[in-house]
Amino acid sequence: MAEAITQPMAKRSASSFADYAPTYGAAAALVLLILANVVLTPNFADVDNFRNILVQVTPTMLVAIGMTFVIATGGIDLSVGSLMAIASAVAAVSLDYGAYPAMLAALVVVTLIGAFNGWLISTFKIQPIIVTLAILIAGRGVAQVISNGGQLIPFSNPSFEFWGKDSLFGILPVPILVMAVIIGLAIFILRATIFGRHVIAVGGNENAARLSGISVNRTKIMVYALSGLLAGIAGLIYTARLGASDASQVGQTIELDAIAATVVGGTALTGGRATVIGTVIGALIMQIITTSFNMNGIKFSYALVIKAAIILFVVYLQRPKSH
Template sequence: MSSNKSDRSWGTLWNPNFGAFAALLILYVANAIFTPRFATVSNTLNMLLQVSTTMLIAVGMTFVIASRGIDLTVGSTMALVSVIVALLIKYGMTVAILFALSAALLVGLINGFLISRLKLDALITTLAALILWRGIAQVVGDGKLVPFVNPTFEALGKGYLGSIPIQVVIAAIAIAAAFFCIRSTLFGRHIVAVGGNEEAARLAGIRAERVKYIVYIISALLAGVAGLVETARLGMGDPSKVGVNAEFDAIAAVVVGGTPFSGGRANVLGTVVGALLMQVISTSFNMLLIPFTWSLVLKSVIILFAIFLQRPREV
C-alpha cells in the first residue's frame, strides 16, 4: 500500500507537464551559479544551435510514439539525405533538396507500409531499416566525405535571421506546426486515439493504418530536414557520421518530455523541454571538463526514471 502511494507521489512530481520543465530549470540555474560562462547569451544560442536538429527529429518521433510505434531510422535517413544533397548540389539547390527529401519520403513510405500494412513489429522493422539505409548512404557516397561549396544552401546551417540562427527558426516552425496539429486538428486526435487503443479507434471509424502511414512519413521528412540542416552546417555530406545516435537523442527527448512508450498521449512542448534538458546536461559536462561518457550515464538514468514513472500501475 505504501509502495503504491510512493509511486503516485513520484508520478505527481514527474508530471508530463511539470517534471521535465522543473528538472531543466533546476539544472540551468545550478549551472548558471556553478559553471563559468554558462548563462551567457552566446552559450545559450550555441545550445539552441546544437539541439535544433534533435528537436526536429524528436517532433516527428513524438507523433510516432504517440501512435504506439517507434522509428529507429531517423539517423540513417539523415545520413542518406546528407550524401544525396551533397552529391546533387552541383545541379542546383532546388534539385538537390527535392531529391534528398524524396529519399526521406521513400524511407517513410516503406516504414509505413511494412508496419501498418504488413503488420510487422515496428522496433524490429526500423532496426533493420536503420542498418539498411545507413548502408545505402555509404554505398551512394562511396564511404567518403562529399564536400561542396554552395553559400545559399549552407545558410540553412550557418546563416542567421536577424540575431537568430536559421536552423533554430526551422526547428521552431516545426514545433509550432506539430503543436497545432496535435492540439487543434482531427488528425492529431486520431494519432492519440490509435496509440491509446487501436481496435477501439477502428471501431470508431478511424483508419488506423492510414494514421500510421502518415506518422512515419512525417518522422522521415523531419529527419530529412534535419539531415539538410546538418549537412549545410558541416559544408559536406557524411554518410558515416551524420545522424549517428540521433534516434537515441530523439527517443530520450520524447520519453523524458512525457509522451509514454505505451502511446495514447502526445506532448510536443514536453519533447522540446526534454531535448533542452539533454542538451543542458551535455553542455554543462563539457564546460566542466567532465568526460562525455558520464553525461550518457546521467541521461540514461533520467530516461529509465521517466519510463519507471510511466509504467502501468496495478489497480
C-alpha cells in the same frame, strides 16, 4: 460494475490542460538544470551560449518531434539516423542541380522511405521495432553507396549552407528559426487537427479507432512519413552546418537521444498520450546536460553515465501515480 473494480481510478480528473501540458517533472528538471548551471558553470548564462545550445539541439529536436508522433501511435522509429544520412548524401551528390532541387530530392526520398516503413508496419502487421531496425541497418548502407562508399563529401554552396550557418539579422540562426516553426506546427497539428487526434486515437485504442471510421493504416503511414521528413530536415540542417556530408557518421545513435527526449518529456511509450512541448523540454534537457558537461570539462564517458542517471530520474518523477 465488474470492470469498475479493476479500473484504476485517477485521483485528479483530467483537465484539458493536463492533457497537453508536459508533465511537470520534466519542466521542473529543466528549470533546475538551468539554474544549477547558471550558478555552477562559468559563462553558461550567456546569450551566445544559449544560442549555441539551441543550434546544437536542432537535429535531435526535429527527430524527436517526429518520434513523438510515431510513439503516440504506439510505434517506434529506429531508422531516423540512417534517414538523416541518406538525406545528407542525396543532397550532397545532387548539389550540382542547385541547392533547392537537391534539398527537395533529399526530403522526398526520406519521406518515401518513412512511408515505406509505415506501409510495412500497417499493411503487413510487422512490429515497428523490426521494420525500422531493418531500415536503420540498410539505410546506412544505402547512404554510403550514394556517397561513393561513405566518403566525406565537402561542398561549397551558399544557398544550401544558409540553412545551417547563417543568421537572420545577424542574431537569429536559421536552424533555430526552422526548429521554432516546426515545433509550433507540430503542437498545432497534434492538438487541433483531425490527423493529430487520429494519431492519438490509434495509439489509445486501435480497434476503437478503426471501428470509428479512422483509417488506421493511412494514419500510421503518414506518421512514419512525417518522421522520415523531419529526420531528412534534421539531416540537411546538420550537413549544411558542417559544410560537408559524412554519410557514415551523420545521425549515428540519434534515435536513442530522440526516444529518450520523448520519454523524458512525458509521452507514453504505449501510445495514446503524447506531448510535443514535453518532447521539446526533453530534448533541451539532454542537450543542456551534454553542453554543460563539455563546458565543465567533464569527460565524455562520465557524461554518458550521468546523462543516463538523469534520464532515469526524470522518468521516475513521471511514473504513473497509483491512487
